[in-house]
């Protein structure tokens with residue numbers, strides 16, 4: 067295990083912001099994950115698990131403990147159905163947590179396995195996908211995950227979770243809620259549908275592929291990436307709008323009373339979507355609840371695309387993405403966040419929740 071000291075974290079994040087990690091290790095095997103965890107435990111220092119850094123806001127002073135970069139690689143196309151069986155099944159992928167997510171999506175689409183094609187172009191690692199149950203364009207990774215293997219930093223042993231045990235909900239799992247920071251995901255098993263139909267639920271995709279057409283999965287992934295790029299939500303070298311952490315705010319889930327209050331304040335009906343599945347962790351039903359686009363609330367509160375506040379700003383193509391316009395600090399991003407959330411709360415009485423994970427604050 068190679069332990070580095072005072073390693074700058076900004077280059078490991080898509081926002082390009084953040085001070086150094088006091089200690090830093092890149093773990094390429096489960097043994098190295100366990101070794102790094104033991105080191106942090108013995109030295110009494112906090113441990114932070116770093117994937118692709120695409121959903122993080124790292125503080126300007128950095129992280130005062132050990133940052134463990136998950137660098138485990140390997141995809142087996144037909145994993146055994148269980149640890150003892152030899153049944154090779156098409157559509158089942160056993161993927162190491164450090165693999166690049168988008169490359170795996172492309173491989174699955176190329177092998178004509180459906181289930182994650184709408185999640186093309188999302189940056190980050192495979193290990194990051196179950197943590198916040200990534201979702202886009204009508205799909206969530208929760209519906210394709212069969213099993214997650216992780217190192218338990220509390221009990222200091224490996225554990226495995228079936229999909230229901232991951233307690234997935236909108237941008238949520240046990241890994242970022244009830245047991246946040248407890249596990250290092252080392253491997254994810256996905257069950258995809260061989261020769262399955264692509265999911266074409268999202269309006270932009272339905273426009274691209276009108277009813278009756280049956281696009282190949284890699285045509286869908288290419289189209290998803292094209293749509294994402296048009297919104298500055300694809301990592302493209304030199305594109306200033308993608309120096310972000312993706313969507314900075316979650317879409318709030320509101321009651322009917324709150325919907326009426328928003329409509330009165332805006333003097334028009336807000337767009338809305340079904341609130342989705344019930345919250346698996348609390349068992350709360352989502353009946354009578356709706357999701358309102360945070361982007362709409364932000365625009366109505368006076369923040370258009372391209373809004374600038376010092377070195378921070380709002381993407382010129384996507385209201386939800388706060389960007390580093392060059393040389394921004396975490397403080398600059400937080401100042402912009404606070405301006406936006408205060409304005410939305412004052413106008414609509416709706417608190418906006420941040421999506422990226424704060425590190426070292």
Ligand SMILES: Cc1cc2nc3c(=O)[nH]c(=O)nc-3n(C[C@H](O)[C@H](O)[C@H](O)COP(=O)(O)OP(=O)(O)OC[C@H]3O[C@@H](n4cnc5c(N)ncnc54)[C@H](O)[C@@H]3O)c2cc1C
Pocket residue numbers: 080114115116117118119120121122136163188189190191192193194195197198199200201202241249250251252298299300301308310311312313423
């Ligand atoms: C341009 C852009 C577009 C995006 N679009 C979307 C989108 O459409 N939908 C969406 O859901 N997200 C989107 N995101 C957010 C982000 O890409 C995802 O959340 C991604 O899954 C994060 O993975 P990561 O490996 O980069 O995790 P990091 O950013 O490194 O970490 C995020 C959190 O996950 C934890 N974590 C990461 N890896 C592991 C692991 N192996 N074990 C345990 N914990 C771990 C970290 O500790 C941290 O708490 C976007 C981001 C950007 C920059």
